Amino acid sequence: MTAPREPRARPVWPLVRVLLSTQYAYMLEYRAEIALWALSGVLPLIMLGVWTGSGAGEAAGFTPAMLTRYFLAAFVVRQFTVVWVIHVFEEDNLQGRLSPFLLQPLHPFWRYLAAHVAEQVTRVPFVAALLALLFLLQPSLLWWPHPADVFWGVLATVAAFILRFLLQGVIAMACFWSERALALERLLLIPYLFLSGLVAPLETFPPGVRAFALATPFPYTVAFPARVLMGAEVNLGAGFLGLALWSGLFLILFLLLWRVGIRRYSAMGA
Amino acid sequence: MHRYLRTLARFWSASLAAEMEYPANFVLELLAEVGNLAGSLFVLSLLYGPGQNLGGWSWDAALVVLGFYTLLEGLTSTLFQPNLSTIVTHVQNGTLDFVLLKPIDSQFWLSVRTFSPWGLPGMAMGAGLILVAALRAGAVLGPGTIAAAAVLLLASAAILYSLWFVIAATSIWFVKVWNATEVLRSTLVAGRYPVSVYPAGLRAFFTFVLPVAFLTTVPAEAVLGRASGSWMVASVVLAAACLVISRAIWRYALRFYTSASS
Numbered sequence: 341m342t343a344p345r346e347p348r349a350r351p352v353w354p355l356v357r358v359l360l361s362t363q364y365a366y367m368l369e370y371r372a373e374i375a376l377w378a379l380s381g382v383l384p385l386i387m388l389g390v391w392t393g394s395g396a397g398e399a400a401g402f403t404p405a406m407l408t409r410y411f412l413a414a415f416v417v418r419q420f421t422v423v424w425v426i427h428v429f430e431e432d433n434l435q436g437r438l439s440p441f442l443l444q445p446l447h448p449f450w451r452y453l454a455a456h457v458a459e460q461v462t463r464v465p466f467v468a469a470l471l472a473l474l475f476l477l478q479p480s481l482l483w484w485p486h487p488a489d490v491f492w493g494v495l496a497t498v499a500a501f502i503l504r505f506l507l508q509g510v511i512a513m514a515c516f517w518s519e520r521a522l523a524l525e526r527l528l529l530i531p532y533l534f535l536s537g538l539v540a541p542l543e544t545f546p547p548g549v550r551a552f553a554l555a556t557p558f559p560y561t562v563a564f565p566a567r568v569l570m571g572a573e574v575n576l577g578a579g580f581l582g583l584a585l586w587s588g589l590f591l592i593l594f595l596l597l598w599r600v601g602i603r604r605y606s607a608m609g610a
Numbered sequence: 611m612h613r614y615l616r617t618l619a620r621f622w623s624a625s626l627a628a629e630m631e632y633p634a635n636f637v638l639e640l641l642a643e644v645g646n647l648a649g650s651l652f653v654l655s656l657l658y659g660p661g662q663n664l665g666g667w668s669w670d671a672a673l674v675v676l677g678f679y680t681l682l683e684g685l686t687s688t689l690f691q692p693n694l695s696t697i698v699t700h701v702q703n704g705t706l707d708f709v710l711l712k713p714i715d716s717q718f719w720l721s722v723r724t725f726s727p728w729g730l731p732g733m734a735m736g737a738g739l740i741l742v743a744a745l746r747a748g749a750v751l752g753p754g755t756i757a758a759a760a761v762l763l764l765a766s767a768a769i770l771y772s773l774w775f776v777i778a779a780t781s782i783w784f785v786k787v788w789n790a791t792e793v794l795r796s797t798l799v800a801g802r803y804p805v806s807v808y809p810a811g812l813r814a815f816f817t818f819v820l821p822v823a824f825l826t827t828v829p830a831e832a833v834l835g836r837a838s839g840s841w842m843v844a845s846v847v848l849a850a851a852c853l854v855i856s857r858a859i860w861r862y863a864l865r866f867y868t869s870a871s872s
Binding site: 377399530 | 634646652
């Protein structure tokens, strides 16, 4: 079976609207679950507690206020860059649900992307409520970021989400060859956790490790957007260039693997 | 009692045989465990700034805490997660009926039915880390210390089990509650570090609301030979209370169970 070609001259906007609105309605049904998922992203806040209790942050030039802003920004970035496409794709693949999707004149991944975007919209009130609760408990944490920082920060977060989506999409292609592609994702989670800046600002890394981390795509997914949001001094151009280059690379890999993989696909299973 | 032990042996040998079908998993899980531990050690080394002190704990002493965390994580992936995650499915599909009809205690069946060997490397690494770090920290591992540490480790395992079981049991009311355990898991990460690191408010939360302190910090202090009697008594009492409460909640929840997706 080959991937169906998308028809060219067809208005895209109605399609986007229908995809997003149906996925949004679907996600609203599961809002209790999404609230729990939002709550399970507390790691940066726990790390904020640990870093505040350690003197190492100040030694690296992070004042307590900067630490707070960094980890709160990392918390927000993490909330809106959650990607689970490999889980749905594996299930659709193993259960044969991918077949009807392939008959439609739409790449199945657009559907997954719409689901992710809809989930993020559903998540907004929960994240806002969590932050409000945090500020109520600890008003000293509150700060108003500069509007320009918010603009570039949101843009960087969206770009970080796209990068993570494409990276996981590449890994998801392993589903065409193996029934245990999820194990690969589990391995990939480790460098993401420790090199992205989710648990420690990159400035506290020893120079060698830091250079290594910066050569990987991971810091662009948390540390860069978080630093933009907190209003730290960042090279916007270099950051967005890195995001674009890595995303481009993963997009090419994804499309190549998809073309090879879809030929192996035989209705059900690997 | 004897019957339960024999059943347990059957359960575990059967699941072991099933898991052995996927030998490649062992390598992957081992890699993941080693990577996770290396990452945790790296972050801990970052937290030790020039002061070489984290909440009053030396580097080696904090490693004991990390060792207990790794050990309990391994236990979670070996026993708690594979078993308790199925309660939700049983409720959704109505297959809990069959479990309740079995001539064996339903909480026992649900809690120990399967056994996933992939958490064992993590448990071994955690135990090794505790031993090495405790010796480096200058702990005297006399019989008294070892006995106290063993009792407190059992107590923390009992507390952890009760937390998991109670959340999984609430699926009788809320059905889709699985990611509530994900919230639990992500919050328990706090146990990687001695509880004295956290600011006062969080410390109180991790002691009285979500007893993270009793999971890793209290047993680590026992190994290091500096546990106070009152904390040890509190830990054991808490563990007993947790087990009793989990039992009571399960019996209470079953009264509301009305088969498929109640």
